[in-house]
Amino acid sequence: MKGDFLHPITHMPRSVGLAASALALVTASPVAAREGRIDMPSQPLAQALRSLADGTGVNILFAPDAVAGLQSRPVRDARSARDAARAMIGKAKLDVFADASGTLVIRRRTETAQARPNARPIKYAALPQAVSDARPAVPLPPQAAESIDDIVVTATRREERLQDVPLAVTAINGVELRQSAIQDVTQLRFVAPALQVTPSSFGNSVPGYTIRAQRLQESLITQDPSVVVYFAEVAQMRPHGTNQALYDLGSVEVLKGPQGTLFGRSTTGGAILINPARPIFETEGFASVTLGNYDLRSFTGMLNVPLGETLAVRAAGKITRRDGFYRNAFNGLRTDGERTENARLSLLWEPSDRFTSNTVGSYYHENSPGSSFRLQYIRPGSSADTPALRAALALQQANGLDFVNNDLQPYAKVKVYTLSNTSALELGEHTLKNIIGYRKVDSDIALDYDGTTQVFFHTRNTLQTTQFSNELQLYGKLFDDRIDYIVGLFYFREKGRDIQYSVLGGTRVNDGLGRNISYSAYSQLGYRLTDTLKLTAGLRYTRDERDNQSRNLLNGNCRLRNSDGTTPVPCVKDYSTHFSSPSWLVSLDYKPSRDLLFYLSHRRGYRSGGWNLRANLPGEQVPFRPETVYDVELGFKADLLDRKLRINAALYNQWYNDIQRNVNFGTPVQTVILNAARARIWGGEVEATAHPTDWLELRGAFAYVHPRYRSFNGLSLGDLSANRFSQAPARTVNASARVSLPISPDMGEAGVRLSYYHQSKIQLADINGFAEPGYGTLEAGANWNHIGGSPFDLSLFAKNLTNRRYVTSGVVIYSSSGTQTVQIGQPRTYGMELRYNFGRAAR
Template identity: 30%
Template sequence: MGRRIACLLLAGSVLGGVNAPAFAQTAPATSAAEPAAQDELQDIVVTAQRREERLQDVPIAVSAISGADLEGRQIGDVNALAANVPAVTFTATPYGNNDLILAIRGVAPGGVLPNVDQAVGIYVDGVYYARPEGSNFALVDLASAEVLRGPQGTLFGRNTIAGALNLTTNKPRYEFEGSLKASYGNYDALGLTGIVNVPIIDGRLAARIVYSHVQHDGYGYNPALNGPVADQNDDFVRASLRADITNDLRVDLSFDYYNGVNHQPLWVLAYYQAGLSPANLAPYVAAPRSRVSTAGINPLNRSTVYDFTGTITGTIGEVTFKSITAYRDIDFEGASDQDGTPIPNADVRNFTLAGHQITQEVQFLGQAFDDRLDWVVGGYYFREQIANSPISRVGAVIQDNSINPDNESMSVFAQLTYEFLPQLRLTAGARLVQDIRKMVYTPRRFAVAAAFAGMAEAPASAITPAACPFTAIGLNQDPSGCRYRPPNIKFSYVPFTVGLDYRLAGDGLVYAKFSRGFRSGGFQQASGTTAAFFTPFSEEKVDSWEGGVKLGLFDKRLRLGLSGYYSTYSDIQQNAILQATPVVITTLNAGEAEIYGGELEATALIGKLRLNGSLGLIHPKFTKGPFVGSEVPTVAHTTFHVGGDLPIEIAGAGTLNLHADYTYQSKVYFLNTARVTATGTVPYTPFQIASVTQPGYGLLSAQVSFEFERLPLTLAVYGKNLTDEYYAGRAGSFYGNNYNSIVIGAPRTYGVSATYRF
């Protein structure tokens, strides 16, 4: 079935491109803002429903930020974007800034390994990124960034149970233009971004090339190994080509390449309970606000990612057609000393993630009944093949937990919006999805001689092969090695949405809707010690009721968006720590939860002062299953953002632009506050819970820039985390042993920049 759908989609792509008769020259380029008078707010155009619409007309809780605002707010990566949006929480990963974990409205993924899908779908120019590696650099030269909150499975599909991040890059234009930006800051931070747009054939062919380099010294230091930690050295290139082959046919081609190299994050041993924690850890407990690493290894993490995307757009009669074909390749190799000490309690000595994905999507969009009906239908095919080898060392045991997932997904979808009464519209849509999951486990085990069990580096002569872990539990399918391939598993589900919206007099919209979203099930990790551990987990489901209102007031000087929701979350995919040493983690369908909350977004123009702010409130609660009574992890109950921009014109010289913003998130529990055992659920102690808790904190940033009137030059002074907040971006999983480590976030940074445009 999957191969037939794939062939049909690819054939439709080719035929649609050949026959498309009337689109390319007349279609507007995707943009986050339309021109507006100086005394009113710009209209924001989004593609949250797969077509260009004003933000005020879309019955979805969506935040949209233009490319200019991304630069003005110093939003250079997905983490910074998340901090500017209500009800979004981000968590660091063990391997640095090449990866991230996103949660929206209390729905979060259980981990970062490729056996588990993400809860927030990341889309760049309509292409789904199954693995978030390299997505931070997709924010370079963006036209817009949209964050859609709540289940988005009907139009976006692929594991958008929490929401979707929809990024649109700037496309080639038919004029010569470009820019060069250079910045320098503390920690020897250096940034270079170059953009050049070249018209090749006037009105028919244009190219755009973007290059960006970012580097800084370590935010921490390891004196024993005489090396930096939490440093950065990244390069990114994007080359785009737009061809309006005829007045009726447009083709967009894009290639991007990302290469990142950094030492591991700053892990420090922040929690230690005397008398209960292992005594040999005592000398390595971090001092308050310490940025000194005592890790026994300081590995380099290397990421290489490249993407190819081809988009064909046209029309067939009155129907718009779009085909999006993409290939994505990921190669990551790194390691991490996650307890932050020279004792090998939790050393991930090698972590490789290599593989690729292919995607093909076709969309048909149109209108009918005197434009009272908007409709979109389409089909989607996805295939991902990944090899993942996490090799960890805990004392005298070396575990190679290699897995080789092969994930395939096919779907067809449709959504209709019909104005059945003046200003009153009904929207209904559904997607039929089938996922096929395949897995091959090839774990190996090694033993370290007792004399070297406590040393960070054991000689090769002290390491000997141990028995295959599958042999003892009856799963080994390779008598001469170690291999287990379980039967394939299939998941079929139907995410859908239905809702009503009413356009208010003036510039307003009120809406109510119900959405059902799913996240696919899958296979377990490879660290289990029993056959029962390898039982696959099932898909999870969110039912979400949502209502909202969007208002434009005072002659477009004030824009408000208010939404409220109630969600039931069932068959929740939760990580459970079954064994403390060595750590054994399983993914359980751990009962149910209810989540309710609300969000407010506001933008106001007072004279030339533009103010923006947002507030997100979330109340999550487990209602059924082993975690009832414990805290829901990876959720900030309160998030808010406030910011302001003030341009001051200096006659004959230029414009001075002042910007400041403050983002806040409340307390977050990084991991579960109870442990599942064979005899029941056991709550962790207050000390153990504190070690996986980050209290609320806020980050203050500011920028002052000057645009010269007679020169295409802008000079700026900037600062981030100006109050030098000391906070954790992640916690280790050692709290069951009464100690724990954390990853320390970025300190105060500041610098200067110069941008020349031509």
């Protein structure tokens, strides 16, 4: 029997003997170790496993033919044999298992677990290509407090441990999203400090994203966002449809601060990366039904099937129906409801260990009762100060925020199609990667902005856009891993039509046909000055081309004017311009141990200029310039108390120039975008996770932001520098506790959760109206996975337990036309989810 093994066995657990004829238990050559860390060079995988076993004293079991011909990945700073094995295997089609004795088992993904009856999968926390929101296998009863799992993120365009990334990043994996009952992007603010996701002026169907006080006030095809959402590594430039359900995901990452170097669309505020679960080479799936108050009915399903050894397909979808939260007193119909369908199909092709290609296609459709508005304030002496609107305001105040009385019944009709492919070819220590993406948006949204039965301010917005992008990257390591680098080229093209029909001081049509093209080249290099000190520098150069054809009408008459004051015939004006700008990053990080990181970074971010969609007069028919942000960020990341406590914190200071702001003026009111302001923003965030015992997990986060204008030219409105940034609460707090219940592993895994969120007061618009007070909400949940050893999971959830009424967003034209109207947050909701898992998801 000895000849069947790669190395002589000095000791053999009894369970190993069952497979002795086909498996190898190894202990061999030495491993370089520094302060308890494991470093290993690239070498044949079988040899690497032998060295790891000998150097750590951990038994490692594998079939020789499973690793034959494979080369290990270099290992640096691994804390345990488990981490080192995962690192050296890399993207090879192998899984790592551990049994109760601590033996590590390496096997092909397509093999069954029967080779080791007592083996269990190691938890791959937040690894995008391996983790879905399927329930992980139930672990054996822990003997002590569990250490906090590593989280792998792609904030630097390659996979790295969160604790190794010298940037402020919040990452949530698919399992955590499901346990916290986070069902759409608007709920991410409850777990990610410094992030605000609230309805925009176009309602719930077009979210507005704020990171560190930076936000795009109104989504127009002629203006880029401050915060960009990436889905499957492709920028979603228009926020329409980004509120789709968060289902079957690998992870969500929130990157804070300027992202101008490595990400294709330069942003000044940050980025949100939504990573769908990738196909795997095992059969798995689930089907779930969710029921709740307001007649909530939601059905979610996923099926993953390998098609041979090189191809795997994953299909997922979700259908949601929910009655509106409020009944419109004007016509008896519901508002603020949800009627959506989501579908996604992913195809993974891995013809070799060196090449992978992942294609993702998705579809989103919404036909919902739209967002309702409530009249909150009227400015005395304004055009809104009429007896009819005063009576409507009194009626609203008498009935409270739950009262809706809109003569224009709101609706939201949105369709979004996306298609992307990410392919990567490994060339030794280097990887060539290409990301191609396509997105089509078709949106039609109607809203009653005055919030009354009077025809004072109504609007309907239609948007049809298509976008195409391609990004080519080459990244890798040089000189025995002392240098890591990435270089890339990026191309983006968008074309679409944005039409706003409105009634405000007459019947208006603002019609824009836009074309946006962006080219950029970038490079970033990290150099290890010592084993603990690393210097990183990156540069990106971007050229943006912005074209717009405009048609603006008031009461059927052309509002456009030529430079000589005449009216163009036909009523059309063409505009074209371009902008170019560098972005950069310089950072220094110090890592005295695997569990501790300090860093200091400086970045320059850039957001493209553009055209005023509503420009009429020659003085308004000029482009607004790009805005820029310079920042300094100081942070640390620490895993303490044998990784039972994790604390990540960052302080930052930003200098914000040529700020693009919407300014309302004139009679009838006119809205233009100007480079009106300069500002300074400083603040900080801290996130903490603790596992004080094996049955308790505590999380908490605090964010503070202090944005102040240095100047703000409001044209005829004068100096507006005393105004506050919109949708930027100075303080946000979130805290949660999860308790695992003491039940036998044979009965499954059960737990209860309680969480709290609080934010301070906010302003709703760039030109301030009345501030909205801060608020806090309480949530609770319970789950029982693998009920009684069955493949069924049961979850209960309750949100806004105290039924708190609070304002989320609104439309403020108080200084011009004289009104402030608001949207309010969701009332108390509760429900249950029953889920059936099969295949790998059931283990």
